[in-house]
Amino acid sequence: MNGNTYDALVIGGGINGLSALYHLKRLGAARAGLVERFEIGHDRGSSHGAARVTRSAYVAPEYVRLMQWVHKEEWPRLEKDLRKKLVYSNPGIYTGPPCERYHSYVHAVAQEGVDVELLTADEARGRFPQFTFEGVESALLDKTGGFISSTEAIESLTALARENGVSFHENIVVHGIDPTGDPVRVETSGGTIETERLVVAAGAWAKELLPFLKPSLNIARQTVGYFTPEDDLDAYRPGRFPVWAYREQDENNLFYGMPEFGRAGVKVGRHLRVGVDDDPDNPPDAIDQEKIADVKRFIARFFTCKNWTLAGAEHCLYTNAPNEDFIIDLHPENPRIAFGAGFSGHGFKFGPLTGRLLAELAWKGETSIPDAKLARGLFSLKK
Ligand SMILES: Cc1cc2nc3c(=O)[nH]c(=O)nc-3n(C[C@H](O)[C@H](O)[C@H](O)COP(=O)(O)OP(=O)(O)OC[C@H]3O[C@@H](n4cnc5c(N)ncnc54)[C@H](O)[C@@H]3O)c2cc1C
The missing domain is CATH 3.50.50.60 (FAD/NAD(P)-binding domain)
Known part of the structure; x- marks a missing residue:
């Protein structure tokens, strides 16, 4: 060389x-x-990993505008040049219990003029019966949502x-x-x-x-599970199942997921951001089963189907910057x-x-x- x-x-x-x-x-x-x-x-x-969520629903106006640009200009150009469909529209649902963090998110996104609709918990349940919406009062339906075949x-x-x-x-x-x-x-x-x-x-x-x-970066290893429901898997496929996130006041209490796409199982993960700094050169030998159990506890509470089988899991690194x-x-x-x-x-x-x-x-x-x-x-x- x-x-x-x-x-x-x-x-x-x-x-x-x-x-x-x-x-x-x-x-x-x-x-x-x-x-x-x-x-x-x-x-x-x-x-x-098979797929990533996309959305224009951001709190900061800069990100909203950049996402509008990337959806309109950059991904379409790339798809044309690569002769490949990469981005799939799919509704997004963002929810959480009443708390400052959830309310400020909903407020900021609505103010930015993103194509969203605020649903009551009952309306959200009617639209997405896959979730219990336990403990929440409302949910934001993001019509700009989707996922990318990563x-x-x-x-x-x-x-x-x-x-x-x-x-x-x-x-x-x-x-x-x-x-x-x-x-x-x-x-x-x-x-x-x-x-x-x-x-x-x-x-x-x-x-x-x-x-x-x-001084600006910390590394957080994430554990993501792919789960197969005992009931109707079609209800968790693109079109019927949203890309989604559930956020509480505590920054690490954010769960998210998306429809089954590109591999077996419905993706569910916990967004772990603060209080860790992992070594990228020292990956664990096996999937952290406690993290999978943690995600399963969330599924048991927030999904209507109570019986799920773990179809697979993976680790992935966040390189976090301040804010x-x-x-x-x-x-x-x-x-x-x-x-x-x-x-x-x-x-x-x-x-x-x-x-x-x-x-x-x-x-x-x-x-x-x-x-x-x-x-x-x-x-x-x-x-
Ligand atoms: C579980 C998980 C879920 C996510 N979900 C979403 C989502 O839904 N939507 C979304 O938009 N984003 C999501 N992200 C974030 C997104 O995937 C990352 O922000 C993005 O992939 C970062 O890409 P990158 O190219 O900067 O880093 P990387 O993909 O890590 O690429 C950096 C590359 O540099 C190489 N490299 C490093 N050092 C050297 C060196 N010294 N010499 C040679 N090569 C080197 C590495 O091997 C690596 O391949 C998610 C991330 C994770 C972990």
């Missing part, structure tokens, strides 16, 4: 790195490469990049970046790579490569290096947009997406 020189190099083959690569090719990077410490599609980071997004972005002549360096670990070099020098387990422009999208390992990110705001910026020492980190538990749906932002920042120092320009302050390292 010694002696490789690129117009643009990407570190990290998750949704952000692959999307940045796609946009770097669109911007004209003739010699482009990507370095990935495992194989593309591996299950040690954050982008694996495995297919990763696979088809990789296939397109290969077709376009991108060099993939898999099972190669980047150990260091010399930002002062011209071109930039990247030290890897396979030798040195030189590049004119660099995008760093290293997920849970970002703070190892960019130590200035250390869950993404950190997307230029390297403080070199404006030809852009980095993205802290995509927390909600970054996949933004992938084609955050990838474009990373590519444009590295390639020309600024973004051409008007709402992303406005969000630069929100995503800034110095915020």
